[in-house]
Amino acid sequence: MKKVLKVLSAAMLSAVVAVGASASVFAASTTGLNAAEEKVLAELNTTVDMGGVQKSLPVQYINQAEQYFIKEVDMTDAQADEVIAKINAVKAYLTSVGKSKFSEFTDAEVDKAVSLAKEAAAVVDCTIEYNKATRVVTVVTKSADGKSSTPVADVSVGGKDGVVKTTGFDVPGVVAVAGVGILLVSAAGVYLIRTSKKETVDA
Amino acid sequence: MHNKHHHHSSHRSLNGKNFIILPIVFCVLILGIASAIIIPNTMRFINMASMFFSDNPHDFSDEFKNIYVPTSEGLEEDVKEETSNAQSKKTTKTVPITDIEYPDYSDQFGEFIIEDCNIKCPLFYGDGDLQLNYGVGIYTGSFIPGYGRPILVAGHNATYFNGLKYAQKGQTILIRTSYGNYKYEITDIAVKKYNDKSAYDLGAREETLTLYTCYPFDQFGLTSQRCFVYAKYVSGPKLDISR
Numbered sequence: 469m470k471k472v473l474k475v476l477s478a479a480m481l482s483a484v485v486a487v488g489a490s491a492s493v494f495a496a497s498t499t500g501l502n503a504a505e506e507k508v509l510a511e512l513n514t515t516v517d518m519g520g521v522q523k524s525l526p527v528q529y530i531n532q533a534e535q536y537f538i539k540e541v542d543m544t545d546a547q548a549d550e551v552i553a554k555i556n557a558v559k560a561y562l563t564s565v566g567k568s569k570f571s572e573f574t575d576a577e578v579d580k581a582v583s584l585a586k587e588a589a590a591v592v593d594c595t596i597e598y599n600k601a602t603r604v605v606t607v608v609t610k611s612a613d614g615k616s617s618t619p620v621a622d623v624s625v626g627g628k629d630g631v632v633k634t635t636g637f638d639v640p641g642v643v644a645v646a647g648v649g650i651l652l653v654s655a656a657g658v659y660l661i662r663t664s665k666k667e668t669v670d671a
Numbered sequence: 672m673h674n675k676h677h678h679h680s681s682h683r684s685l686n687g688k689n690f691i692i693l694p695i696v697f698c699v700l701i702l703g704i705a706s707a708i709i710i711p712n713t714m715r716f717i718n719m720a721s722m723f724f725s726d727n728p729h730d731f732s733d734e735f736k737n738i739y740v741p742t743s744e745g746l747e748e749d750v751k752e753e754t755s756n757a758q759s760k761k762t763t764k765t766v767p768i769t770d771i772e773y774p775d776y777s778d779q780f781g782e783f784i785i786e787d788c789n790i791k792c793p794l795f796y797g798d799g800d801l802q803l804n805y806g807v808g809i810y811t812g813s814f815i816p817g818y819g820r821p822i823l824v825a826g827h828n829a830t831y832f833n834g835l836k837y838a839q840k841g842q843t844i845l846i847r848t849s850y851g852n853y854k855y856e857i858t859d860i861a862v863k864k865y866n867d868k869s870a871y872d873l874g875a876r877e878e879t880l881t882l883y884t885c886y887p888f889d890q891f892g893l894t895s896q897r898c899f900v901y902a903k904y905v906s907g908p909k910l911d912i913s914r
Contacts (some may be wrong), residue, residue, distance in 0.1 A: 529812070642705070
């Protein structure tokens with residue numbers, strides 16, 4: 469359930485970022501936050517009714533969107549309205565399904581929700597790609613000939629790459645280093661045995 | 672007869688001394704050298720080795736952009752004390768955010784220092800494999816210093832954040848960036864589960880600094896606990912995000 473929730477959240481945010489990216493062509497680096505962008509952030513902060521339960525986007529995704537707007541985007545009011553319309557389309561669909569848990573969604577319902585986000589990206593010639601192996605949603609812009617793509621934003625939806633990371637000593641790494649150590653010790657042991665045998669024979 | 676006795680005692684010495692003590696000494700020496708010198712400098716090798724055992728996605732890039740240029744902005748002399756009506760009022764400089772180079776993911780944009788904990792290392796925007804191999808990293812779902820919002824910083828317990836075991840309330844944390852220098856004061860230290868969402872509040876509307884690393888500090892292997900160090904903003908230029 470959490471995985472689906474994260475995928476949908478990421479897809480929704482990706483759509484927002486994708487639309488925002490369309491404005492970045494003429495933007496200077498670090499543009500600040502304007503009223504249009506604040507309007508979009510306010511919309512992202514609202515909840516959606518799903519089967520009578522109010523659901524919201526994880527705050528860290530909204531924070532990422534805010535910083536993306538700060539850094540790259542100089543959004544106009546018209547673009548903001550378009551983004552908000554897309555957000556509301558996704559929300560309306562989630563409400564219409566009438567289920568409070570994503571785990572109860574059918575595959576077709578999940579695909580429909582994700583496709584709505586993809587439609588938003590398509591408006592600005594962006595594509596949303598979801599890598600199931602790395603659990604990363606990437607927003608890419610296609611070149612004019614469609615042969616190459618440039619990543620615009622990555623949103624991790626992997627369970628292990630949440631807010632708090634793994635910051636400990638990696639066991640496999642320790643095993644690898646210990647393996648080298650054991651090899652060295654073994655080599656030293658073999659050397660000692662050969663040396664001692666040689667000394668015994670010489671004596 | 673004497674020679675025979677000599678050979679016999681030589682074998683006993685070899686078995687007792689060389690075959691037991693020497694390997695132990697070797698092991699201790701190798702582990703000591705590994706933990707002190709080799710491992711901190713071979714994290715790339717370690718991560719590569721872990722690829723064969725772990726299902727975690729790995730970042731194999733070893734390139735990052737360094738946009739950090741030390742500045743004196745925000746150091747003690749820039750925080751002026753104004754006195755009026757017998758009350759001390761602290762004024763802090765404000766920097767338009769449009770005047771700074773906002774870091775991209777993986778950029779090294781500052782330096783992180785806790786002198787009391789012997790911590791001094793590069794500060795990155797992002798907390799992936801690459802960033803944590805070369806320093807400590809800010810989670811991109813939090814904010815950069817001066818923004819006026821929560822900052823969440825991660826570091827490995829075996830390397831750059833091992834010194835957090837010496838953290839105590841009242842100690843000063845210094846973050847240096849190209850657009851200013853920031854001071855924070857440690858207010859609390861707590862050990863919590865890695866998935867304890869009460870350990871941080873990324874939705875807060877004030878500037879707080881939260882550091883974390885795996886706990887226990889010197890334990891080999893992955894742990895489910897994290898040591899969180901909480902600090903409050905003391906000084907440094909505020910970023911004006913409006914346009």
